[in-house]
């Protein structure tokens with residue numbers, strides 16, 4: 001069996017900068033020979049994403065603006081991708097957002113608007129992109145999303161995002177059931193804490209990292225590259241029998257009581 005991604009095309013959503021988990025995934029897919037398509041939320045991130053993609057040797061990437069809160073924009077994006085490349089083989093969904101004020105204090109104080117916003121961007125976005133992307137996976141394909149332990153159990157400050165990740169995890173499983181008959185697999189990676197733009201400015205992030213270094217079975221934190229390589233596994237034929245699964249790439253932290 002050949003596990004090269006040569007001749008295959010993958011859409012990577014959610015590169016903000018070189019620290020983004022999506023960028024770790026892009027690099028792993030690129031190294032395996034894939035052609036890449038990048039989407040970004042708004043034009044603020046267009047040039048940074050293009051500059052980063054330039055650093056991938058021999059990569060002839062394509063770029064589209066796609067704010068996942070806009071149904072029309074999502075369907076237009078995949079219509080354009082269909083026009084420009086035809087078939088795609090997979091999608092990495094690395095998108096989440098919640099208002100800062102909802103990521104501190106108590107979950108019980110979450111506003112209706114804050115709750116809906118977090119679920120809209122962080123969970124429903126997987127459903128709407130899967131619906132738009134799956135018809136382009138005419139040779140079968142894979143979809144991978146990024147989740148976090150805070151969706152399985154209560155983690156301090158994660159609050160509404162934890163509830164949105166629980167919804168994302170369940171959506172991933174229902175999508176896996178719907179899309180399996182079309183040869184499309186849907187899985188999630190539950191990543192351990194990584195210092196990215198999203199994590200920036202979040203109080204106490206250093207102590208979260210320190211706790212992982214002290215307690216995780218591997219006694220260290222994980223990297224974007226490690227998430228990238230697991231995404232490569234999930235998006236390649238190496239994982240052809242796996243769907244509806246959550247793989248924890250977290251140095252083993254989730255097994256602790």
Ligand code: NDP
Pocket residue numbers: 013014015016017019020021022040041042045066067068069093094095096097121146147148190191192193194195196197198199
């Ligand atoms: P980044 O800040 O690098 O990436 C977050 C991305 O979300 C950005 O690229 C941003 O796009 C995108 N985004 C936000 N709103 C929208 C929108 N309306 N439409 C389209 N895209 C949007 O952070 P990470 O790499 O850390 O986050 C990627 C994923 O990994 C998230 O799902 C996060 O929850 C998850 N995760 C992160 C962990 C960590 O420790 N960092 C741990 C476990 C999971 P733009 O930049 O264009 O605004």
Ligand code: KAL
Pocket residue numbers: 016096097098099100103147148150155156157158161192193194197198199202205208
């Ligand atoms: C328990 C942890 C500590 C951190 C608590 C909450 C983290 C929530 C993640 C969420 C995605 C962060 C935001 O939405 C930040 C946002 O309010 C402000 N940032 C931005 O707007 C930047 C500019 C853009 C690029 O960010 C986004 N997202 O668009 C959780 C830790 C231990 C693990 C983490 C960080 C998990 C995770 O899901 O990211």
